[in-house]
Amino acid sequence: MSETKKKFVITRFDPEKDESPRTQEYEIPVQGDWKVLDAINYIKDEVDPSVCHRWSCRMAVCGSCGMMVDGEPKLTCKTSLAEYGDTVVVEPLANFPIVRDLVVELEGFMEKFKRVKPWVVRAKEQAAEKSGGGTYAQSPEELAEFKKFSMCINCMLCYAACPVVANEGEFLGPAAIALGHRYNLDSRDEGESERNEIFRGEGTIYSCSFAHECSEVCPKNVDPAAAINQAKFSALIDWAQNLVLPKGRAGGA
Amino acid sequence: MAGPSHPDAMAPSRPGPTRTAPPQMPASWWSAPRIRTYLLFDATGLVYLLLGFVALEVVWALGAGPEAWDAMLASLRNPLVVAFHALGLASVIFVGVRFFSFFPKAQPPRIGPMKPPPAPVILGGLYVAWIGLTVLFAAILAGGIF
Numbered sequence: 001m002s003e004t005k006k007k008f009v010i011t012r013f014d015p016e017k018d019e020s021p022r023t024q025e026y027e028i029p030v031q032g033d034w035k036v037l038d039a040i041n042y043i044k045d046e047v048d049p050s051v052c053h054r055w056s057c058r059m060a061v062c063g064s065c066g067m068m069v070d071g072e073p074k075l076t077c078k079t080s081l082a083e084y085g086d087t088v089v090v091e092p093l094a095n096f097p098i099v100r101d102l103v104v105e106l107e108g109f110m111e112k113f114k115r116v117k118p119w120v121v122r123a124k125e126q127a128a129e130k131s132g133g134g135t136y137a138q139s140p141e142e143l144a145e146f147k148k149f150s151m152c153i154n155c156m157l158c159y160a161a162c163p164v165v166a167n168e169g170e171f172l173g174p175a176a177i178a179l180g181h182r183y184n185l186d187s188r189d190e191g192e193s194e195r196n197e198i199f200r201g202e203g204t205i206y207s208c209s210f211a212h213e214c215s216e217v218c219p220k221n222v223d224p225a226a227a228i229n230q231a232k233f234s235a236l237i238d239w240a241q242n243l244v245l246p247k248g249r250a251g252g253a
Numbered sequence: 254m255a256g257p258s259h260p261d262a263m264a265p266s267r268p269g270p271t272r273t274a275p276p277q278m279p280a281s282w283w284s285a286p287r288i289r290t291y292l293l294f295d296a297t298g299l300v301y302l303l304l305g306f307v308a309l310e311v312v313w314a315l316g317a318g319p320e321a322w323d324a325m326l327a328s329l330r331n332p333l334v335v336a337f338h339a340l341g342l343a344s345v346i347f348v349g350v351r352f353f354s355f356f357p358k359a360q361p362p363r364i365g366p367m368k369p370p371p372a373p374v375i376l377g378g379l380y381v382a383w384i385g386l387t388v389l390f391a392a393i394l395a396g397g398i399f
Contacts, residue, residue, distance in 0.1 A: 013274050015271055015272040015273065015274075018274075020274055021274050021277070068279055070281075071279035071280065071281040071282065071285070072279075072285070091279065094258065094276070094277060094278050094279050094282070095258045095259075095262045095263055095276045095277075095278065096262070096263045096276050097263065097264055097273035097274065097275060097276050098273055098274040098275075098276070098277075099269075099271055099273055100271075104263075105263065105264070105265065105269065105273050107265035107269060108263040108264045108265045108266075109263055111265060111266060112263075145362040145363070146362075159263060163282075163288070163291070165258070165259075165262055165263065166258040166259060166262060166276075166278050166282075167258070167259055168259060168262075169259040169260065169261025169262050169264065170261070173263075185361075185362060209295070210355055210359075211288075211291045212287075212291070212355065213287065213288070213291070216287055223358065225355070225358070226358040226359065229355070229358070229359035230358075230359055230360065230361045230362075232359070233359065233360065233361050233364075234361050237364060
């Protein structure tokens with residue numbers, strides 16, 4: 001493999017020493033088939049062990065290694081270094097509080113996730129004998145309706161790319177809404193009205209201005225922008241149905 | 254990084270044990286071609302706001318008598334005003350095309366038992382409705398109908 005040199009400008013922030021984030025430059029030899037993550041790992045292993053970053057699987061599955069590369073959110077294990085010039089700027093994900101160097105605070109993201117009830121909500125569990133041994137049967141067609149939205153790996157690139165997240169602190173954000181919508185589309189779920197109530201609140205689906213950046217940067221083609229705007233339709237229809245036929249009367253009860 | 258994001262962006266409801274640096278946006282966020290298209294899309298709102306003021310002025314002139322109405326018509330022939338309306342037309346077409354291009358993917362997979370038609374059919378319907386209504390209103394305004 002051919003070996004050349006590249007300069008990396010990396011964000012550094014030590015909460016015990018630094019008032020605010022700064023940058024540090026590293027010039028290292030790189031190989032033609034390296035991903036951006038390989039270069040950061042090289043810096044940590046061979047040049048400066050104090051550099052702090054997250055990574056795990058190296059195969060675009062765990063979603064840990066999201067960073068800003070030359071200003072764009074990227075999964076660094078999936079991003080080839082060959083796409084970049086002699087100088088590569090690596091920063092922590094935009095729009096997230098910075099814990100240290102390239103590591104961002106995840107707790108706010110996890111809180112947003114919990115709000116959309118990302119699990120199958122059932123009014124009452126089916127008896128095992130009625131549901132075929134305790135499982136809920138689902139046809140391939142029913143699975144196809146939400147499968148795309150279930151491929152999210154929680155890498156948070158969509159939050160780093162979203163202009164609404166950058167300007168509206170409360171915004172629930174692309175991945176959380178896409179996940180909530182994924183459960184709303186799931187034939188086994190009965191929690192759509194509960195989630196739509198959340199979706200109709202402040203800082204949720206109607207804050208989205210369809211910039212489409214989330215879908216552009218998504219490494220798994222989840223298309224959160226589609227999910228959010230489908231959720232807008234569904235929440236509106238749900239609201240209109242409740243207006244005509246208030247809850248409790250549905251089904252002629 | 255350049256500018257700060259919203260100070261509460263992605264912040265937990267209770268601060269963690271470690272001090273964090275506030276969230277930031279990349280220096281080049283506005284220069285990416287995709288974002289520039291989005292900013293242009295948002296900026297067309299200013300054109301519509303100004304067009305709204307023009308429409309209000311036209312309504313006011315209509316109620317203020319024949320002289321005010323004639324003066325209004327004369328001002329609408331001003332090349333600058335014509336150019337502004339051309340900008341308004343370009344803005345509407347730009348926003349319409351962008352909105353239509355995203356519209357099919359915003360359709361839920363089903364509403365009750367009904368499934369939306371394929372994307373090309375939705376797109377075709379939108380353009381037929383848009384062009385059809387434009388022709389209809391142009392015909393009404395030109396006196397061809399009524």
